[in-house]
Structure formats: structure tokens, C-alpha cells
Amino acid sequence: MILTVTLNAALDITYQVPALTPHASHRVTEVTERPGGKGLNVARVLAALGHDVTVTGLAGGDTGRTLRNRLAHEPRVTDTLLPVAGATRRTIAVVDATTGDTTQLNEPGPQVSPAEWAAFQSAYEELLRDASAVALCGSLPPGVPVGAYAVLVRAARAAKIPVLLDTSGEPLRRGVAARPDIVKPNSDELAELTGSHEPVQATRDARRRGAHTVVASLGAEGLLAVTPDGTWQATPPSRVRGNPTGAGDSAVAGLLSGLVEALPWPERLARSIALSAATVASPVAGEFDAAAYEELLGRVVVTGAESAA
Amino acid sequence: MILTVTLNAALDITYQVPALTPHASHRVTEVTERPGGKGLNVARVLAALGHDVTVTGLAGGDTGRTLRNRLAHEPRVTDTLLPVAGATRRTIAVVDATTGDTTQLNEPGPQVSPAEWAAFQSAYEELLRDASAVALCGSLPPGVPVGAYAVLVRAARAAKIPVLLDTSGEPLRRGVAARPDIVKPNSDELAELTGSHEPVQATRDARRRGAHTVVASLGAEGLLAVTPDGTWQATPPSRVRGNPTGAGDSAVAGLLSGLVEALPWPERLARSIALSAATVASPVAGEFDAAAYEELLGRVVVTGAESAA
Numbered sequence: 001m002i003l004t005v006t007l008n009a010a011l012d013i014t015y016q017v018p019a020l021t022p023h024a025s026h027r028v029t030e031v032t033e034r035p036g037g038k039g040l041n042v043a044r045v046l047a048a049l050g051h052d053v054t055v056t057g058l059a060g061g062d063t064g065r066t067l068r069n070r071l072a073h074e075p076r077v078t079d080t081l082l083p084v085a086g087a088t089r090r091t092i093a094v095v096d097a098t099t100g101d102t103t104q105l106n107e108p109g110p111q112v113s114p115a116e117w118a119a120f121q122s123a124y125e126e127l128l129r130d131a132s133a134v135a136l137c138g139s140l141p142p143g144v145p146v147g148a149y150a151v152l153v154r155a156a157r158a159a160k161i162p163v164l165l166d167t168s169g170e171p172l173r174r175g176v177a178a179r180p181d182i183v184k185p186n187s188d189e190l191a192e193l194t195g196s197h198e199p200v201q202a203t204r205d206a207r208r209r210g211a212h213t214v215v216a217s218l219g220a221e222g223l224l225a226v227t228p229d230g231t232w233q234a235t236p237p238s239r240v241r242g243n244p245t246g247a248g249d250s251a252v253a254g255l256l257s258g259l260v261e262a263l264p265w266p267e268r269l270a271r272s273i274a275l276s277a278a279t280v281a282s283p284v285a286g287e288f289d290a291a292a293y294e295e296l297l298g299r300v301v302v303t304g305a306e307s308a309a
Numbered sequence: 310m311i312l313t314v315t316l317n318a319a320l321d322i323t324y325q326v327p328a329l330t331p332h333a334s335h336r337v338t339e340v341t342e343r344p345g346g347k348g349l350n351v352a353r354v355l356a357a358l359g360h361d362v363t364v365t366g367l368a369g370g371d372t373g374r375t376l377r378n379r380l381a382h383e384p385r386v387t388d389t390l391l392p393v394a395g396a397t398r399r400t401i402a403v404v405d406a407t408t409g410d411t412t413q414l415n416e417p418g419p420q421v422s423p424a425e426w427a428a429f430q431s432a433y434e435e436l437l438r439d440a441s442a443v444a445l446c447g448s449l450p451p452g453v454p455v456g457a458y459a460v461l462v463r464a465a466r467a468a469k470i471p472v473l474l475d476t477s478g479e480p481l482r483r484g485v486a487a488r489p490d491i492v493k494p495n496s497d498e499l500a501e502l503t504g505s506h507e508p509v510q511a512t513r514d515a516r517r518r519g520a521h522t523v524v525a526s527l528g529a530e531g532l533l534a535v536t537p538d539g540t541w542q543a544t545p546p547s548r549v550r551g552n553p554t555g556a557g558d559s560a561v562a563g564l565l566s567g568l569v570e571a572l573p574w575p576e577r578l579a580r581s582i583a584l585s586a587a588t589v590a591s592p593v594a595g596e597f598d599a600a601a602y603e604e605l606l607g608r609v610v611v612t613g614a615e616s617a618a
Contacts (some may be wrong), residue, residue: 062375103333104334104335105335
């Protein structure tokens, strides 16, 4: 199975309102709820691709209960989230029906105790035994040390399990130094990590900092992958209109599934780009349109070359 | 005990954000949660005044569980909310730290089945037996018939329990026709009910429609009460600055406590105004500042006279 880690899981709530007006009162016309947090989104896409996935991380409180009840209904997803005393955070996406724009409100997450974090590390090391790959995804809740991902990367490498890291800021900086197999920063995260806004230079710099492979997601420009085997750029066939929520998580699922299927890098990247674009094209935030994925997959352009041996 | 009914209870959530910008993403810096819905707010103020209160209405889902767990910690409040299959709604108040303004997002509430509504009516009739007065407060959740308050008013009157109604729109119109002892509309609700924006005329018209007493809350102008015993106007001593959330519910608690203590109308109105102003003055939305209440109480001006016998 593929293991995904979501330390700061979320109950993702979407509100439809006729129009969002600051300082006014709004009747919400439609409420939808689903399990969220990057690792859970990655798991959902991996499951849709036919992979068995185990999700772990931390969840607690009534919001955590709601989240886990919903996870129980997702096929091919096994829930091994660890209970914590604090309540799982909510994220609220307020969709303005007039403009189609979304305003996002993200709670910080539960306060995690040192004992809870220690218990998680033990559980994670157990889970690694049966994993073919692991993805470490998203922000850290309060109380989890900023070097948490570095610890989890080292444990995966000690267990010889390929590990992908998708986070930002200081947790990314520390995590990269622990030498993960893959990091997948977006342009902003890459610039924050390296100080450079020039993608090729920044991607190379991120590798020098410790990552074996850097796959930078450059929005409409696609993906730039600098790997030990070579450098490739994958570009979507056309500009896709829609909601970009979850597009990065779908790209991670593409990379991870390609890794465990031992696909060559150009195919992994094509899959990631097609999944990502099919997620933007889907009417439901964070889900991908299967027909659009199949159609796009054949049209992704991948350029680049293997390194001279 | 005093009974308060909250058919559309809510988990009131307050988010502090540095500044609310439509279509941007926000990190919430502080999250607070408390039981909400008008009847629960009224109960909290009654309990603070020393009255034993029983709260009833409908609650369900994980949000309902959170709400009930918190209610269990409130002194002098007995929870007899009936469980429903749907989830209790959330309300989100987003407070902009830069301007101090609040943007409100209110979920509609759970879908209530005919069987759940029937079960509530039976439970309500049982609870009336031990009640000295009852307040029917707030909006109706989906599925509860629009004439619900008329049914509940009639049951209270049949049981000879004084009944106060505080709602709006069609549920108010139907409820008034069932001849409640007191209705407490604000200016907008009164104008919607009667078609008149002139308070004295609109208040008289609301009485003709069935309410024995109408106490209209006119914001900074105070309260206008037209009762079978006379007409009074109560005015706050000075304009109070602050958050008006819950001020109307505090006024209801003032009226209801004055009723069961058999205070003369001028004293009931003075208490209502002072509680209402002390709620606006409180730093916490929906709570009243006890010192401000005591200070304001002696300074409320009540004018008017008893009717000629």
C-alpha cells in the first residue's frame, strides 16, 4: 500500500452564498463537507487510480469524528489516523455564486502534545513496514515540532521506503535537509526555500539542499523535474479553466503512483499534469474528471533528456 | 422553571482574522465556539439573573454533540433538546481585527422529518407542565412547518403558561394570530408584519393581529411596549458602543424574568433595556457586563402611563 501522512487533517466545508459582502450577514444556501488536508486529498486520487492507500496523521474532537465517519465510506482507503485530544481544524471555502470566486478561512488546527507526537512517530514507523511509498503532506498543527518532517523523512529512508515531501516554509526547509526522494514545491514555496524566482536555478538549488528529485509545479507552465536521471519539463496541452483547489495534490498522486508502478519519468510527469488539469476541470473542488484525464493524458508534451551516465 | 425553545439551535463559531479580503485565503488566528440560537442565548442570560431554565428544541449530528457538551457546563441550565438525525447548523462570525466589523455566515439548519417534529410537540407539552413561562425563539429549520409557532403558542395558552414569541417573517405572522402573551419584534420585523414603518401605529396593528402585548425594540431608541395595562417607552441612558449581537435576546430575558417575578411593566422594561445595553457593552458577543447592567439599570428612563380602567 501507499502511505499518506496528514498531520493537520481538516474538515473541508464549502459554503455557497449568493454574493459575499464584507460586514454583512449571509444565509448560506448550500453546505458541503468532506475530509481534507493534502494527504487525504492525495489518498483519494490514488484510490481512484486503483491503488490501496493507508492514511495516517492526527485527528480529534467532533470535527475529527465527522471526518473519520466520512473516510470510512471511501473505497480502497484505510484510516489509521491517530486520535488526539484537540479538535481537527475546519477550513471554510465561501463560494460567491455571482462571481464564482472563493474566499478561504483556515483554522490553525489542534494543539498537539509531546506525548501525542511521540505516539504518532511510533505508529508511523510500524506503518512504514507495509508501505511501498510514503507522502508527507501539508502544514503542521500547533505543538508539532517544526523539524517533524525531517524526522519522518529520516525514518522512511532508514526503512528504505521512497518518501515524497509536499509542504512549505520552515518545515520544508528542514525536511529537505533530511534528503527526501522527492519534493514537490510550487513556485512560491520554491522561491521561499531558495531565495530564487528563476525556476531552473531554484530547482537545482533545492537539490543541492538535499532533495534527490525536485518536481516544481509552475502553474500553467506545468512541471519542471530535476532528477538524478535527467531533467524534464511537462506542459499541459492547453490552458484549463476551473477551480485549482487540489490540483497540486493530484499532481502528487500522479508522481507517487508513477513511482510505485516504476514508470519512466516522462510518463510520471505526463500523468501528474493530466491529473492536475483534470482536477482543475472538475466541477467538484479537489476531484478529477476521469474522462478529461484520459483525454489530456495523450496530449501532454514532455521535453528534456536523461543525464549522461 | 422558565422554558426556552430553540428549534434551530446553532453552534456559534467566531473567527478572528487580521483583515477580511474577499477571494483571498485567510489564516484564522483565534477560534471560539459556543451554544447559540436565540433561545439558548435567552436561557444563558436568565440563568445569570438567577433563574432556573430548561432549554428545549432540536439538536443533532456532531455539531449538536459539541453544542450539548458545552451546555452541560452551564449552571442553572437544564438541557432537554430532542435529538434529530440531521446536523445542527453552524453560524460563523468572521471578525476583522483591522476594522472590528463582523461578517456573518449562517447555515440553514438540519432537515427535520415530520416524525421528529411530532416527537418535539409531545415533549414540549410535557415540559410546559413545570414551566412558569415559555419563550419561543428564532428561525425554523427546514422541514418544520411554517405554522409551528402558532401550534406551540396554542399549546402554551391551553396549558395557561405565559408565552413570548421572538421570530420573524411568516412564522411570526402565523404565531401572532395564535394570540401569544408577548411578541418582541425589532423595527424591521414589525414593519414586515404590519406594513407600517411608524412604530406606534405598527405596534398597535400587531396587537390587533393577536398579540396581547407587543414590545418593539427600536435599537438606540429603546423599547416601545403596548400592553393591555398601558403603553410605555423605555430609553437607554446614553448611546452604548459595542457589539449588538445578542442584545435582543438579553431584552427577551429581561421581559421574561420580569414576568415571572410579577414586576410592574416599567421595571420589566428598565431591566430589558439595561440588560440589552450591557450586552452591547460586553467585550464577548452575546454576554452581558454585570457591572454595566447594575449601573445602567438606575438610569433608564421610562415614560408612559397605565390605560384608563
